[in-house]
Amino acid sequence: DSGVTQTPKHLITATGQRVTLRCSPRSGDLSVYWYQQSLDQGLQFLIQYYNGEERAKGNILERFSAQQFPDLHSELNLSSLELGDSALYFCASSAPASGGPSGANVLTFGAGSRLTVL
Amino acid sequence: GQNIDQPTEMTATEGAIVQINCTYQTSGFNGLFWYQQHAGEAPTFLSYNVLDGLEEKGRFSSFLSRSKGYSYLLLKELQMKDSASYLCAPRGVRFGAGTRLTVKP
Numbered sequence: 181d182s183g184v185t186q187t188p189k190h191l192i193t194a195t196g197q198r199v200t201l202r203c204s205p206r207s208g209d210l211s212v213y214w215y216q217q218s219l220d221q222g223l224q225f226l227i228q229y230y231n232g233e234e235r236a237k238g239n240i241l242e243r244f245s246a247q248q249f250p251d252l253h254s255e256l257n258l259s260s261l262e263l264g265d266s267a268l269y270f271c272a273s274s275a276p277a278s279g280g281p282s283g284a285n286v287l288t289f290g291a292g293s294r295l296t297v298l
Numbered sequence: 299g300q301n302i303d304q305p306t307e308m309t310a311t312e313g314a315i316v317q318i319n320c321t322y323q324t325s326g327f328n329g330l331f332w333y334q335q336h337a338g339e340a341p342t343f344l345s346y347n348v349l350d351g352l353e354e355k356g357r358f359s360s361f362l363s364r365s366k367g368y369s370y371l372l373l374k375e376l377q378m379k380d381s382a383s384y385l386c387a388p389r390g391v392r393f394g395a396g397t398r399l400t401v402k403p
Contacts, residue, residue, distance in 0.1 A: 182340065213391065222395035223341065223385065236391065270340060284329040284348060285390055289340035 183207065186271050186290035194298055198259040201293045205252055205273030211235065212254040213287060214246055215270040223270070229254055261297045268292045300324045302394035304386050309400045310376055318371045318397045320386030330369045331387040332360050335396065341385055344371070376401050 183206035193199055205212050214226040216239075225238035229248035240246075243261075248254040258265060270292045274285035301323040310316040322330070329348040333341040347353050347362035347369065359372040371384055383396040 223335075223393045225392045228391065238392065268338075284346070286331070286343050286346065287333075287341075287390065288343070291340055 182288050182290060184271060184273050184288050184290035186269075186293050188293055189291065190294050190296075192296045192298065193261060195261055195263060197261050197297075198257065199261065199295065201256040201258070201269050201271075201295075203254045203256070203271030203273075203290060205254070205271075206275075206288055209273035209275055209288070210252065211274040211285065212248055212252070213272040213274065214240075214254070214256050215272065216267045217270060217292075218264075218267040221267075226256070258295070263297050266295055266297045268294050300388065300392050302386055302388060302392070304384075304394045304397045306395065307398045307400070309402060310373075312376055312378060312401055312403050314376050315372065315374050316376060316399065318373070318384050318386075318399065320369045320371075320388075320394060322367050322369070322386070322388040322394075324367075324388045326389065327364065328389055330360075330362055331390040332369075332371045333385040333387065333393070335383045335385060337382070341393075344384075346390075373399075378403070 185204040187202045210231045213228045216224045226240040228236040232248050243259050246256045272287040272289045303321045332344040335341040345360040352361045357374045362369045381401045383398045385396045386394040
């Protein structure tokens, strides 16, 4: 158990629908990151939050949105789902890398949420 | 922006040594991270280099040359369980496409 909790583990839904994925970071970690990994593809960075504020944005579609709540858990909302949105969605939280400069963070990933859009 | 280049696939024999290269172009460099990801599982942290040179950690070592925008991950005494994807991440947030390593008996 990495300490990062993601729910649900599996989700099957239909095109056009909306889903919410949830992530609880490790205790003490203030940053949360979301990634998308399609079959046999690399990890695509979507978005990062730090202590409730958006910190960095990657390849996140306009149909997707996220937020981090005061208790530091985060939710990723995916709407108007398309077949191509089927993927593993990972959440990670971070702690500073030992001996590294400010901003160098080791990511700890959750087990992922597997989304299938039919 | 950030460009990260890794070989897509590599194959090696159990007990051998393999070197996985990563070249990158990035702004605001604050260290380079390597992660391991078994198929269908979450990535896990392997190593971090912030200064030039070699960092050794058991069977795994990682090298960094900041001036050349180059890093490699060296895996020694390969085991079947090392079959996985290895992800390079300059700055630690955005990842390369990963190198899928297959270890054969």
